[in-house]
Amino acid sequence: MTLIERLRQRAAQRDAAHTRRHRRVQSQRSGMLTACDGKNLVNFSSNDYLGFAQHPEVIAAFRKSAERDGVGSAGSALVTGHFAAHRELELQAAALFGYEAALFTGSGYLANIGILQSLLDDASVCVQDKYNHACLLDGARFSGAALKRYPHADMVQAEARCAEANTDTLMLVSDGVFSMDGDAADLPALHAIAQRHRATLMIDDAHGVGVLGATGRGSVQAAGLHAADVPILVLPAGKALGGQGALILAQRDIIQHLLETARPYLFSTAPAPAMAAALSASLRLLESQTQHHAALLGNIHHFRRRAEAAGLPMLDSHTAIQPLMAGDNERALRWSEQLIDAGFWVSAIRPPTVPQGKSRLRITLTALHTEKQIDALVTALAEITGDGSDRG
CATH class of the missing domain: 3.40.640.10 (Type I PLP-dependent aspartate aminotransferase-like (Major domain))
Structure with missing residues (x-):
């Protein structure tokens, strides 16, 4: 088997396991709003927790x-x-x-x-x-x-x-x-x-x-x-x-x-x-400038309150990283794509990044998110996860 044949075989295995990776392309961003692959999305996958990547003084x-x-x-x-x-x-x-x-x-x-x-x-x-x-x-x-x-x-x-x-x-x-x-x-x-x-x-x-x-x-x-x-x-x-x-x-x-x-x-x-x-x-x-840290903490607390009220299957995290458990790979990918259609960018995390059976949506909060954006995300998450019958 040649190198290319072996790589194609492994790619096919990843396809079958729903673990293929693809890059999305951002063409513009403003705060947590981004133009990505031709769609306007609210980014809930960014690690720019305090918004400093776009702060005028840093630039x-x-x-x-x-x-x-x-x-x-x-x-x-x-x-x-x-x-x-x-x-x-x-x-x-x-x-x-x-x-x-x-x-x-x-x-x-x-x-x-x-x-x-x-x-x-x-x-x-x-x-x-x-x-x-x-x-x-x-x-x-x-x-x-x-x-x-x-x-x-x-x-x-x-x-x-x-x-x-x-x-x-x-x-x-x-x-x-x-x-x-x-x-x-x-x-x-x-x-x-x-x-x-x-x-x-x-x-x-x-x-x-x-x-x-x-x-x-x-x-x-x-x-x-x-x-x-x-x-x-x-x-x-x-x-x-x-x-x-x-x-x-x-x-x-x-x-x-x-x-x-x-x-x-x-x-x-x-x-x-x-x-x-x-x-x-x-x-x-x-x-x-402590207001950036305060805004982040406020958004984390607001999301946790709303997610708990909606009955979402969240892990017990009180940091900017908020994992919503899907279980299997296909479900995590499907939820992520449904969120894209609803106007939100939330990445699906699958093995080998996490253990088998622990696939999830990795939601991240930042100081730049608004409560309105967070509320809309929670509403969308509640709709895609349904009444619990489709959860991992």
Whole structure:
């Protein structure tokens, strides 16, 4: 069988299982209104939780930097790609979140792969939640460390995996907010486990920063913890911060080690300085304009109240991620297409992103949604899910 024949066979298998992926094309957006594949839709799949991707101050900072520094960095950070905008963003992020130092990388995936490859080896043990993002799992596998996974959110088993580890280098790694279920990790428990077993705690807060905490500083703030309690914090910038890339926050010794040894950082062209400038603007907004965070929380609460009143099959999430369970793949796809026809963009999430039998609609709320849009979505969801006979 040739390569192309094998790929076509696998594509046919995905067709039969209703797991084929297709990209939709946006041609214009304004707030949460988007022109997509020739249709005008309200976007309930965006991770732009605070609306910063479209904020005038963020756009202006990007434009000003691009006019001064050009579009691309034209080199890796250790060659010619490290600009003043990068340095300023790293200093600003470290100060805002209370860490000694920060490192700006090209994506959350690259950040997590680089951290785990750089800090772990085949004599190390990495303990992770089974629902962690793929990049955390991949990073541990690529490092050669023994990867020990515990059932989702099971702190008894998390402790057991740490207790049985026979190594001087033990890392306990979790998402702050899990990207498909929308639930928050038990950070106080994870911190206590790490302390008891002398493990380094690492948290990826992609879906927590800008959402959780009294002032939107994320999962660490919401848990009442501090930088000393979470030695490595990763803040991917493509969600609430509205940009691209990721910030790694840690002690200065860890950051220095990563910038000298983390292969995805060493051998990648540095992110555009204009993106660093834009993210600096986003962090200023996060710190000074609390109305965006308040609007997001209001929309989450409003959606939860309306969804509960409508009897929708939602998971128990109180973050911006609101999963509506469909069960099988075909049903999730059908519901998503019915919502497109009704004027809403809500993506169907299927295996391997979620376990078999756990397909769903992944609804995301943002500060830019209106209550009228949320009410209309809930009405449409109630209509497509029917009286319960068509639910997973």
